[in-house]
Amino acid sequence: MTLGEFDIIARYFAGHDRGRDVLLGVGDDAAVLDVRAGHKLVVAMDTIVAGVHFPAETAPEHIGYRALAVNLSDLAAMGAEPAWMTLSLSLPQPEEAWLSGFAAGLFELAERHEVVLVGGDIVRGPLVATVQVAGWVEADAWLTRSGAKPGDMLMVSGVPGEAAAGLAVIRNAISDREAAPLRERFLRPQPRVSLGRRLRTIAHAAMDVSDGLIGDLEKLCTASGCSARLDVERLPRSAPMRKLFDERTCLEYALTGGDDYELIFAVPPERVATLTNGADAGVPLTVIGRFVEGQGVQCLRDGRPWRLERSGYDHFAAG
Secondary structure, rough: OOOOOHHHHHHHHHOOOOOEEEEOEEEEEOOOEEEOOEEEEEEEEEEEEEEEEEOOOHHHHHHHHHHHHHHHHHHHHHHHEEEEEEEEEEEOOOHHHHHHHHHHHHHHHHHHHOEEEEEEEEOOOOOOEEEEEEEEEEOOOOOOOOOOOOOOOOEEOOOOOOOHHHHHHHHOOOOOOHHHHHHHHHOOOOOOHHHHHHHHOOOOOEEEEOOOHHHHHHHHHHHHOOOOEEHHHHHOOOOOHHHHHOHHHHHHHHHOOOOEEEEEEHHHHHHHHHHHHOOOOOEEEEEEEEEEEEEEEEEEOOOOEEEOOOOOOOOOOOO
């Protein structure tokens, strides 16, 4: 049976718009949403493209999961609580097995974070998924990139570089036992929503790491009008990374690899202990440097200037 646009919506995406703030969801020309008193609305949107953000052969459930995860990470960086999403999906062909897998991955993560689908669009074209998310943050406390101050400690969640290592594992068909958790880190990133909520009242600034730690840290420094000294020997490295890749490659992945969707943040020194003592289970939080006067990012290794040839990812960079 040939599936049309409205058949696809009815079969795979309708019925996931039940929420206390949703007055009118999927099925009309637009959604009608209730605005929560005492809060501000936070909105983010990201697009993932086959062959650019994920290998074309990626299983559809992973694509659906990632399409939402990358957006939830943006809300996490703002300290927001996610609530709604819209979906724009471009498909070469409407294959039922693919749509079923995509929807399963999308709604698995949505249900975990209580996000409801309130609208969207489906068209014929190359495989592209765009998700827009919206959520809430308290009116008196939200995070931005622009609040870091000289003297703040530079911290990161998780293990930056694992996603880049996971992509290398996929591309090189590495099948060692240690490869599985790295592959999972690329295919199914964990947006740090609960951590972002905690950071609202502790951190001065935050940003998610999507295009590489160095490149994103430079953006945070520019927005905050200060510099950062990053001690590369402090960067956490997981056992699978150390087993499968040499030290130089691990550092390259940690500093310039994209798709981690961890958080980097600026914390006053006196608040570090409070933050790490109450860390989310299974999510390491590591001090990797300090914010200082000046511009840009300086990498140090054992106190000496250290440089890596590559920088972060840029869609339109030459080469």
